[in-house]
Amino acid sequence: MSHQLGRVVSEILHRYFGEIVQQVGKDLFTYGSKPISMIVKTTGLPRAQVVESLRTLLKFHLATFEPSSNEVNADYKLIPDNVLLLIRYPRYLLQMKSKYGSEAELLIEELLQQATCSATILLVTIAKKYKDDEVKNITMSKLKDTFISLATAGYIQQAPVEEVKEGCEIPTLVPVATIVPELDTRHLLHAMTMDISEITDNVYWEVNYDRFHLDFRDEIMIKAVTRRIDENAGEMLQHLLRLMYLTSAPWAPESNPTPVLELRECCQRVAAEKPHLNQHFDQYLKVLEENGAGFVRRCGEAGGGQYMVRPRQAAHALLLCTLEHCVTERLGSNAARIFRLINSKKYIEEDDIQKHAMLPNKECKELTYKLLEEHFISVQPMRKAASAGGLAKAIYLYHINLHEVAHTAAELCYRALHNVCRRAAHERRRHARLLDKQRRVRTIVHGMRLRGEPQPNIDDVEETLTPPELAVLTSVEKRLKQLSAAELELDRTLFILKWYFMYP
Amino acid sequence: MSSNSSEDAITEKILNIAKKNPKGITDKDVAATIPELSSEQRVMMINKLLQQGLIDLFKQGGSFIYRLKTQSSKQAVKGADNEEKVVFNLIEEAGNKGIWIRDIRVRSNLANTQLNKVLKSLESKKLIKAVKCVNASKKKVYMLYNLEPDRSISGGAWYQDQDFESEFVDILNRQCLRFLQQRADNIKNNPRGPIVGRTQSYATAAEVQKYITDLGISNVKLEVEDVITILNTIVYDGKAESSVYPDGSKVYRAIDPLLPAPGLVQVPCGVCPLIHKCCSTGLITPQDCIYMNEWLD
Numbered sequence A: 001m002s003h004q005l006g007r008v009v010s011e012i013l014h015r016y017f018g019e020i021v022q023q024v025g026k027d028l029f030t031y032g033s034k035p036i037s038m039i040v041k042t043t044g045l046p047r048a049q050v051v052e053s054l055r056t057l058l059k060f061h062l063a064t065f066e067p068s069s070n071e072v073n074a075d076y077k078l079i080p081d082n083v084l085l086l087i088r089y090p091r092y093l094l095q096m097k098s099k100y101g102s103e104a105e106l107l108i109e110e111l112l113q114q115a116t117c118s119a120t121i122l123l124v125t126i127a128k129k130y131k132d133d134e135v136k137n138i139t140m141s142k143l144k145d146t147f148i149s150l151a152t153a154g155y156i157q158q159a160p161v162e163e164v165k166e167g168c169e170i171p172t173l174v175p176v177a178t179i180v181p182e183l184d185t186r187h188l189l190h191a192m193t194m195d196i197s198e199i200t201d202n203v204y205w206e207v208n209y210d211r212f213h214l215d216f217r218d219e220i221m222i223k224a225v226t227r228r229i230d231e232n233a234g235e236m237l238q239h240l241l242r243l244m245y246l247t248s249a250p251w252a253p254e255s256n257p258t259p260v261l262e263l264r265e266c267c268q269r270v271a272a273e274k275p276h277l278n279q280h281f282d283q284y285l286k287v288l289e290e291n292g293a294g295f296v297r298r299c300g301e302a303g304g305g306q307y308m309v310r311p312r313q314a315a316h317a318l319l320l321c322t323l324e325h326c327v328t329e330r331l332g333s334n335a336a337r338i339f340r341l342i343n344s345k346k347y348i349e350e351d352d353i354q355k356h357a358m359l360p361n362k363e364c365k366e367l368t369y370k371l372l373e374e375h376f377i378s379v380q381p382m383r384k385a386a387s388a389g390g391l392a393k394a395i396y397l398y399h400i401n402l403h404e405v406a407h408t409a410a411e412l413c414y415r416a417l418h419n420v421c422r423r424a425a426h427e428r429r430r431h432a433r434l435l436d437k438q439r440r441v442r443t444i445v446h447g448m449r450l451r452g453e454p455q456p457n458i459d460d461v462e463e464t465l466t467p468p469e470l471a472v473l474t475s476v477e478k479r480l481k482q483l484s485a486a487e488l489e490l491d492r493t494l495f496i497l498k499w500y501f502m503y504p
Numbered sequence B: 001m002s003s004n005s006s007e008d009a010i011t012e013k014i015l016n017i018a019k020k021n022p023k024g025i026t027d028k029d030v031a032a033t034i035p036e037l038s039s040e041q042r043v044m045m046i047n048k049l050l051q052q053g054l055i056d057l058f059k060q061g062g063s064f065i066y067r068l069k070t071q072s073s074k075q076a077v078k079g080a081d082n083e084e085k086v087v088f089n090l091i092e093e094a095g096n097k098g099i100w101i102r103d104i105r106v107r108s109n110l111a112n113t114q115l116n117k118v119l120k121s122l123e124s125k126k127l128i129k130a131v132k133c134v135n136a137s138k139k140k141v142y143m144l145y146n147l148e149p150d151r152s153i154s155g156g157a158w159y160q161d162q163d164f165e166s167e168f169v170d171i172l173n174r175q176c177l178r179f180l181q182q183r184a185d186n187i188k189n190n191p192r193g194p195i196v197g198r199t200q201s202y203a204t205a206a207e208v209q210k211y212i213t214d215l216g217i218s219n220v221k222l223e224v225e226d227v228i229t230i231l232n233t234i235v236y237d238g239k240a241e242s243s244v245y246p247d248g249s250k251v252y253r254a255i256d257p258l259l260p261a262p263g264l265v266q267v268p269c270g271v272c273p274l275i276h277k278c279c280s281t282g283l284i285t286p287q288d289c290i291y292m293n294e295w296l297d
Ligand code: SF4
Pocket: A419, B268, B269, B270, B272, B273, B274, B275, B278, B284, B285, B286, B287, B289, B290, B291, B292
């Protein structure tokens, strides 16, 4: 729990939920876990507002609670990792859109906004919202089918239910196994006509982030192999990963062995699209094992050979690659050379670095010390037993403690993310008046269009935004877009780091 | 005494060729010029010459070479005092690896000041020279004046007068990489299968050496080992991977990094030297950071 993480988290809370939630969140972050009365005391906010903020945080799984030692009060705790996920929402939507189409995107979007919601209400709200939208053409049966396929694929799951234990006033949340529901289109259509409050569906659903993260992980691995070898090898890895889901825990550091025969069948099935892969199946398997950065390993001979996928190794390799990029950009490619050299030799003396890296002595030393200063490498002094001359010379061995370096990189990411968020907030604040005006003009114009008012009138309203104002607006929009793209990219980097930390 | 006179003639001959080749002659050279000599006799003659102190024996690249002792050095030492002789002999013994001044002192048992004086005088007579060691800039070693320093002292092809030629190394690094990259794409969708493709994308160090030699960018002759050193720097640059053929020779292949540039280095903060000084308030803030301004415009 670093200070930097706290800064990003509070910045993100501010953006999505406003100042009060930000204060409460920050307070919880600094103190770990505490009951409501303590939050009221330290933040100086009225109790009602604190309760309201906590409710928001709990609703979106940004905080949890547990009974405190006296079993009467509840202690609240922030979950910073979940706060960071707020930034990832656009990626979830994109993933849905490309995989299941726009209905799925709408479903997930709505569900993310509601945090938890029953199936009926969710579908009815969406259907109502897009009733008049002819472009999207949303029908209830399509929505229902999408919902069911998302539930089957595990992108959404049933929300945990609360349970009150004997002798304790604080409920606990118990996860429930997801049962794919039977939804009847007729019932749903009937529900459309009712008032929302009359709907009696009490099975609540939420988004299963983990399922999305698995998708992201697979995508990164497949892309990496594609870059290293070619698409056919990527395709093969994809099949291997799919087979892995059948036999192993999805985040297992190493999958259970997969027989070659099954893999071959999979590849034969897609022979029409990938004839090349099918034709050279054995060769691709061998090359994937030997040149695929260690993502795949042969682990047995039974049944014509067995292979396993190694997500832990993949996380390791990808982390290294990220770090190397980072060193290259921060300290130059020669520093990256030294970094890799130290990593490949495990422990190395200063003189040897110079010899292998083939850099001028002075530059080499300078870069090594800079790497040390930025905590990319560490040094281990070794004292030789006092030699005959009484000149006990210490040798200094350089090495890389990957876990620590990963933390360094995470810190950098948090800092950068914080700065980007803050800058975006600043841009928004600075042009708040203009942005507001633009929004108002847009709503007015939209309303006029709906009412079918004549074009000259609409133009009049639109012209209240003067050309210089428009110019400023486009530039602000461009900046904000760039900043949010940067947030997503930073989030990708964090994803790899988190993935690496998953395996201790 | 016919044997004696013929021996003299042979001695003469050997000394003659040795004189013609001041860099030294090998056993083969001797055999070639005096073919009538059996190998046993040859060894005997050489031993005799060595005993008389007329030639010196060196080891170079696994074979022995003989070199005529310079008359001047002999004379010089003759004229010198005892200390000089002792020191000279120590230095001579060390051959082209040289000897460190501390070792001379320990082994000759001379006092520091005296030793310095002796070394100075030998140096001024151009009998010995001091050579700077590349891997320890302060360390000087002494060796006979006419010797070429060993690789471990001079650093080999990468050094000119004990200075590391980083530009030369950079050029070689780039050229080798270019060579590897030319064939790297063979592995992608190769119609003859990925294994053939992979083999085509590999290059052995010998191939690279030939390419570099043909380019003619180096006026020093590069050995395969030198090229391997360069290729390894490419591996450390993360632009190639190496692997070993079944016959034990090393092969290299150019590769791309597993990931494109990650988000961290795409934002100015990731590469910003001030990141640790950048706070929410104060002089350096994200709100009015010039790096951000440049990046956003
Ligand atoms: S905001 Fe500017 S000064 Fe601060 S870390 Fe980023 S680039 Fe550097």
